[in-house]
Amino acid sequence: MKQKLTRLLLSGVIAVAGLAFLNSPTLAAGGASSAVPAKKAVETAAEVKKTGAEAKGKVSGNEAAMALAKKSGCLGCHTVETKLVGPSWKDIAARYKGDSKAKATLIEKVKKGGKGNWTKVTGGVPMPPNSPKVPDADIEKLVDYVLSMAK
Secondary structure (H helix, E strand, C coil), X not given: CHHHHHHHHHHHHHHHHHHHHHCCHHHHCCCCCCCCCHHHHHHHHHHHHHHCCCCCCCCCHHHHHHHXXXXXXXXXXXXXXXXXXXXXXXXXXXXXXXXXXXXXXXXXXXXXXXXXXXXXXXXXXXECCCCCCCCHHHXXXXXXXXXXCCC
Protein backbone atom coordinates (compact mmCIF):
# COMPACT_ATOMS: atom_id res chain seq x y z
CA MET A 1 0.00 0.00 0.00
CA LYS A 2 2.80 2.39 0.91
CA GLN A 3 4.56 1.69 -2.43
CA LYS A 4 1.36 2.36 -4.37
CA LEU A 5 0.82 5.63 -2.52
CA THR A 6 4.44 6.68 -3.07
CA ARG A 7 4.22 5.81 -6.78
CA LEU A 8 0.91 7.67 -7.09
CA LEU A 9 2.32 10.76 -5.38
CA LEU A 10 5.47 10.64 -7.50
CA SER A 11 3.38 10.32 -10.67
CA GLY A 12 1.34 13.32 -9.61
CA VAL A 13 4.46 15.40 -8.94
CA ILE A 14 5.94 14.42 -12.29
CA ALA A 15 2.66 15.14 -14.07
CA VAL A 16 2.43 18.58 -12.42
CA ALA A 17 6.06 19.26 -13.38
CA GLY A 18 5.28 18.23 -16.94
CA LEU A 19 2.25 20.51 -17.05
CA ALA A 20 4.30 23.37 -15.62
CA PHE A 21 6.86 22.78 -18.35
CA LEU A 22 4.18 22.68 -21.05
CA ASN A 23 2.88 26.04 -19.84
CA SER A 24 6.31 27.58 -19.41
CA PRO A 25 7.37 30.76 -21.23
CA THR A 26 10.24 28.80 -22.79
CA LEU A 27 7.86 26.37 -24.47
CA ALA A 28 5.49 29.16 -25.45
CA ALA A 29 8.44 30.84 -27.16
CA GLY A 30 8.87 27.77 -29.34
CA GLY A 31 10.93 25.17 -27.54
CA ALA A 32 12.43 23.70 -24.44
CA SER A 33 15.46 24.99 -22.63
CA SER A 34 18.57 23.16 -23.75
CA ALA A 35 22.02 23.74 -25.13
CA VAL A 36 20.31 24.84 -28.36
CA PRO A 37 18.24 28.00 -27.85
CA ALA A 38 14.55 27.45 -28.63
CA LYS A 39 14.50 30.08 -31.37
CA LYS A 40 17.50 28.50 -33.07
CA ALA A 41 15.97 24.99 -32.82
CA VAL A 42 12.81 26.19 -34.55
CA GLU A 43 14.81 28.04 -37.21
CA THR A 44 16.94 24.95 -37.82
CA ALA A 45 13.89 22.73 -38.31
CA ALA A 46 12.38 25.31 -40.69
CA GLU A 47 15.66 25.55 -42.59
CA VAL A 48 15.74 21.78 -43.14
CA LYS A 49 12.17 21.80 -44.39
CA LYS A 50 12.70 24.77 -46.75
CA THR A 51 16.10 24.13 -48.22
CA GLY A 52 16.77 20.43 -47.87
CA ALA A 53 19.74 21.38 -45.71
CA GLU A 54 19.73 17.90 -44.19
CA ALA A 55 20.86 16.39 -47.49
CA LYS A 56 23.60 19.02 -47.74
CA GLY A 57 24.97 18.03 -44.32
CA LYS A 58 24.03 21.25 -42.50
CA VAL A 59 21.68 19.59 -40.03
CA SER A 60 21.39 15.90 -39.25
CA GLY A 61 18.05 14.12 -39.24
CA ASN A 62 18.35 13.63 -35.50
CA GLU A 63 18.91 17.35 -34.90
CA ALA A 64 15.93 18.26 -37.06
CA ALA A 65 13.74 15.68 -35.32
CA MET A 66 14.82 16.88 -31.87
CA ALA A 67 14.14 20.48 -32.87
CA LEU A 68 10.67 19.43 -33.99
CA ALA A 69 10.15 17.49 -30.74
CA LYS A 70 11.13 20.56 -28.70
CA LYS A 71 8.86 22.81 -30.74
CA SER A 72 5.96 20.35 -30.38
CA GLY A 73 6.29 19.96 -26.60
CA CYS A 74 7.21 16.25 -26.66
CA LEU A 75 10.18 16.72 -24.35
CA GLY A 76 7.92 17.73 -21.48
CA CYS A 77 7.11 14.04 -21.00
CA HIS A 78 9.60 12.02 -23.09
CA THR A 79 13.34 11.64 -23.57
CA VAL A 80 15.33 9.50 -25.96
CA GLU A 81 17.04 7.30 -23.36
CA THR A 82 15.09 7.29 -20.08
CA LYS A 83 11.55 7.49 -18.75
CA LEU A 84 10.43 10.97 -17.73
CA VAL A 85 6.65 11.09 -17.38
CA GLY A 86 6.09 8.85 -20.38
CA PRO A 87 8.30 6.05 -21.65
CA SER A 88 11.60 6.75 -23.39
CA TRP A 89 11.50 6.79 -27.16
CA LYS A 90 13.98 3.90 -27.27
CA ASP A 91 11.60 1.83 -25.13
CA ILE A 92 8.71 2.70 -27.44
CA ALA A 93 10.79 1.76 -30.50
CA ALA A 94 11.78 -1.55 -28.88
CA ARG A 95 8.19 -2.43 -28.00
CA TYR A 96 6.96 -1.79 -31.55
CA LYS A 97 9.95 -3.23 -33.42
CA GLY A 98 8.77 -5.54 -36.20
CA ASP A 99 5.12 -4.48 -35.84
CA SER A 100 3.81 -3.62 -39.31
CA LYS A 101 1.03 -1.51 -37.77
CA ALA A 102 3.30 0.40 -35.38
CA LYS A 103 3.49 3.62 -37.36
CA ALA A 104 -0.28 3.94 -37.80
CA THR A 105 -0.90 2.94 -34.18
CA LEU A 106 1.55 5.48 -32.78
CA ILE A 107 0.35 8.28 -35.07
CA GLU A 108 -3.18 7.77 -33.75
CA LYS A 109 -1.93 7.58 -30.15
CA VAL A 110 -0.03 10.86 -30.52
CA LYS A 111 -2.99 12.56 -32.21
CA LYS A 112 -5.73 11.35 -29.85
CA GLY A 113 -3.80 10.58 -26.67
CA GLY A 114 -4.47 7.53 -24.59
CA LYS A 115 -3.97 5.55 -21.44
CA GLY A 116 -3.24 1.99 -20.47
CA ASN A 117 -0.44 0.90 -22.81
CA TRP A 118 2.38 2.02 -20.49
CA THR A 119 0.68 2.06 -17.08
CA LYS A 120 3.58 0.30 -15.32
CA VAL A 121 5.95 2.98 -16.64
CA THR A 122 3.74 6.05 -16.27
CA GLY A 123 1.87 5.13 -13.12
CA GLY A 124 -1.36 5.77 -15.02
CA VAL A 125 -0.53 9.26 -16.30
CA PRO A 126 -2.28 9.48 -19.71
CA MET A 127 -0.77 10.65 -22.99
CA PRO A 128 -2.54 13.91 -23.87
CA PRO A 129 -3.95 14.46 -27.37
CA ASN A 130 -1.61 16.47 -29.60
CA SER A 131 -3.80 17.11 -32.63
CA PRO A 132 -4.55 19.71 -33.93
CA LYS A 133 -1.88 21.51 -31.84
CA VAL A 134 0.83 19.55 -33.66
CA PRO A 135 0.25 19.25 -37.43
CA ASP A 136 -0.32 15.72 -38.77
CA ALA A 137 2.79 15.90 -40.98
CA ASP A 138 4.92 16.74 -37.93
CA ILE A 139 3.38 13.89 -35.92
CA GLU A 140 4.30 11.48 -38.71
CA LYS A 141 7.90 12.76 -38.76
CA LEU A 142 8.17 12.39 -34.98
CA VAL A 143 6.78 8.85 -35.03
CA ASP A 144 9.22 7.93 -37.82
CA TYR A 145 12.05 9.31 -35.69
CA VAL A 146 10.98 7.34 -32.62
CA LEU A 147 10.58 4.09 -34.59
CA SER A 148 14.00 4.58 -36.17
CA MET A 149 15.54 3.99 -32.72
CA ALA A 150 14.65 0.29 -32.71
CA LYS A 151 17.68 -1.96 -32.57
